[in-house]
Amino acid sequence: MSGSLPFASVTGTSKSYRPEVDGLRSVAVLSVLLFHAGFAPFGGGFVGVDVFFVISGYLITQIIQSDCERQRFSLLPFMARRVARLYPALIATLVLVMVAGFVLFDPTQYRTLAASSVAAFFSASNVVFWQVAGYFDTSSELNPLLHTWSLGVEQQFYLVWPLVIYGVWRWRPAMLPWAILLVGMLSLAASQWFTLRDPSANYFLMPFRMFEFAAGGLLPWLERRFMPANRTQEALLATGLLLLMYSVLAFDSTTIFPGVNALIPVTGAALCIYAGRARYLGVLLRNRVAVFIGLSSYSLYLVHWPLIVFYKFHVYRPLEFQDKFLLFGLPFFLAYPMYRWVERRYRRVDLISWSRVKAASCAAAIALVIAPSAYVYFQQGLPFRVNDQYEQRIADPSIAQARLFGGEGYALDAVLGETSTSRPLAIFAGDSFALQYAAGFDFWLKQSGDSMQGVFRHGCILGPDVTRLLAGRPRQDCLDTSGRLQALLDDNDLPLVYTMSWTGYRHLLARPDGTRLEFATSADYGRFLIANVMELVADNPRRKLVVIGNQPGIRAAGGASACLERPDYVPMACLASLQLPSERGLGYELNQQLARAFQSNSQVLFLNPYDVLCLHGVCSATSDQNVRYSDTSHLSVAGSLEVAQIFLQQIMKFLKDPAK
Missing domain, CATH: 3.40.50.1110 (SGNH hydrolase)
Incomplete structure (x- = not known):
């Protein structure tokens, strides 16, 4: 599990920058990596997605509320900034994954990958994967883009949340925290109900995750009105970290999730943000290593799961300890170029001020993903690549049956x-x-x-x-x-x-x-x-x-x-x-x-x-x-x-x- 990662943070030069939030991202992404690499003690590492959603709710609510107070909020520029923040690295990932799939995958899997690539580009992965497979299903093990489900949740949240915040703000600003609380409570109730009705929908679809974003969305209001003394912050931060540790170590694929069980990591993440300024324990989140991992967590997240899938496919055997160790460490080396030369370079592209060159660049980027994926899909996964010895296996209907x-x-x-x-x-x-x-x-x-x-x-x-x-x-x-x-x-x-x-x-x-x-x-x-x-x-x-x-x-x-x-x-x-x-x-x-x-x-x-x-x-x-x-x-x-x-x-x- 992963999170699409809340990449709405401001840069380290901003006065409002909070390094401990990036440090919390590192805790979340490391949990996800340990879980996906297959280290047994970290069976609940998938709760990293919940941490990311809480962070996103916190940062996005802050941004929208600040724009509303300055009378400068507009949905189109807001969405343009989100697209500029998320899509360059995503497009690079999709292109690289399709290239790797061409080299390694058989036609059936390559065709499935092509469809997943289009779904990921249009932020619909969560809906597609909800319909075809569960997150923990073995059929998902060889889907290099399974992790993009959370990008779909994140982008759908970006479409809905500004309307909630801006609408309530225009109506009555004092009611904003109560509106956020109401949305969160309704989402939590629906999520708990759907743990029985449709667990897969409950896991993948945005409405059942809104309470996690809402938990983060309440924090800016709380910070403005009450910040406790350092001793209390230390205790709250310790509690938050323990809740996260408990979730990662105690949860597994049999845990009823999200529903009320998600409140454990959600509360832990919210406490870590709220009390992250703690003078002593806060160093765990503010140190340079944690902050750097957090800053590059989006790129790290994007590359880690395809790497794991293609490695498993290539070696074609159960993973041993050295394999798991390699799959935990290698994403850090692959993520840095993505972070340095793609994510950081294009994150502030202004998509509102249009030009022919910019329009042509955007069209080329879209074509780079959509055209090859559509071609692979409609050409049945390019079966000409298949080993001659087994080409008849695909062509002969009786053998296929x-x-x-x-x-x-x-x-x-x-x-x-x-x-x-x-x-x-x-x-x-x-x-x-x-x-x-x-x-x-x-x-x-x-x-x-x-x-x-x-x-x-x-x-x-x-x-x-x-x-x-x-x-x-x-x-x-x-x-x-x-x-x-x-x-x-x-x-x-x-x-x-x-x-x-x-x-x-x-x-x-x-x-x-x-x-x-x-x-x-x-x-x-x-x-x-x-x-x-x-x-x-x-x-x-x-x-x-x-x-x-x-x-x-x-x-x-x-x-x-x-x-x-x-x-x-x-x-x-x-x-x-x-x-x-x-x-x-x-x-x-x-x-x-x-x-x-x-x-x-x-x-x-x-x-x-x-x-x-x-x-x-x-x-x-x-x-x-x-x-x-x-x-x-x-x-x-x-x-x-x-x-x-x-x-x-x-x-x-x-x-x-x-x-x-």
């Missing part, structure tokens, strides 16, 4: 196989790791004239007394799906075939009332999963159960296609990562635990995908030129057909064996 997710096009209650059968062979239930088998089971069941009734729900563990947390809240749709599964199992002895992302829910489970489930060890977590799946069939001792374990997957972001369809001028060292030893595969140890737990139970059949996808202890992501995975872990249509054929033979034998 085989690469899709194995559950593509299947409903969450799909009947798999022959739909005319009066009684299904079994109930097939689980999350997307169950739905991935739909293509394979559907095809092979039709060959035998049998069927299975599907009960699927993406991202849900199914069980009578457990659900998955999303944005810190228990998912009701998971509970509803569990109820539907139980209803299908009532009053019959239909077998149950069950599978799920066995490794994916350890830190995301809760009781229906929201009580989080914690597991001290992986073995404890495994025992819980075994007990949960056995509880699904506890109502009928005659019911047979088939449990399918985890497949090994790929230990790299982007899936097999991110390697196989790279441009042919990129070294194909990634091919080595498409094979891995069994013991390094996803869920290997948990599969062993499941196998041991069920081996003595004649009513349970455990099927291990490793037995199909691994040969002589080596697991491969490809087979006979087919890609087995649609992403890093889910089976493709081809993989689903391959594994389902073997599994279904074993399932049919198990279910039709009267001795069991």
